[in-house]
Amino acid sequence: MISYLKNIFTGFWSLLVGMAITLRYAVKKPVTLIYPKERLTIKRFKGPIAFTTDQKTGDHLCIACNACIKVCPSRCMSLEAQKSAVDGKRVLTDFKVNYMLCSLCSLCIDVCPTDALKHDDPNYDMVSLTQKDLVMDLLEPFRAKGTPLTKIPTIPAPKPAAAITPEPKGPASA
Ligand code: SF4
Ligand code: SF4
CATH class of the missing domain: 1.20.5 (Single alpha-helices involved in coiled-coils or other helix-helix interfaces)
Incomplete structure (x- = not known):
């Protein structure tokens, strides 16, 4: 009991x-917060790799030296450059970062001689339904603004020589 x-x-x-x-x-x-209406301001958060902006010209600072491409341990960066028709210098024509592979190690930022790269603002909304959207075109904002470096005329790369096709052999003579 x-x-x-x-x-x-x-x-x-x-x-x-x-x-x-x-x-x-x-x-x-x-x-807890009512996301996405409310958001935290996160310090010490590494955003995706982006170009810094020259405060005077509004342009990027990349000189297409390839140092970041060589140092990247994830092999997630690629660039293309052409010769300037004005002074023969290299002109950046394409720069992409595959965010799916990037480990945010910051080595590319450390090695850049012109401080052209940075971690973008904290962006924890960066989600996508397609892999394509996570390959970021770093030049796109500058092309959209039409900054001076994106308007430099370039010398088109020479076309690869046409393959020489062998003459068809005729019937063997007796
Ligand atoms: S942060 Fe690291 S992994 Fe990401 S692009 Fe730069 S070097 Fe490559
Ligand atoms: S290291 Fe800097 S200047 Fe060189 S290609 Fe990379 S972003 Fe451009």
Whole structure:
């Protein structure tokens, strides 16, 4: 009989404790946010690789030296450059980063001689339904603005020599 009453008391007590905890959290400030309406400002967050902007010209600072391409351990960067028709210097014509492969190690930023690269603003919304969307074209914002470096005329690369096809052999003479 005593153990029966003890069990009832224990059950009732645990019910009271549970309700007290629930009530305490009901009046406390919530620790979660109603995302995406509310967002955290996250410090020490590495955003995806992006170009920095020259404050004077509004242009990127890449000189197409390939240093970042060589140092990248994930092999996720690629660039193309052509010769300027004005002064013969290399002109960047394409620069892509495959965000699916990037490990955000920052080596490309450290090695760049012109400080052309940075981690973009914290962007934890970066999701996609297709892999294609995660291959980022770093030149695109500058092309859209029509900055000076994107307007430099370039010398088109020479076309590869046409393959020489052997003459068809005629019928063997007797
Ligand atoms: S952060 Fe690292 S992995 Fe990502 S592109 Fe730069 S060098 Fe490559
Ligand atoms: S290291 Fe800097 S300047 Fe050189 S190709 Fe990379 S981004 Fe451009």
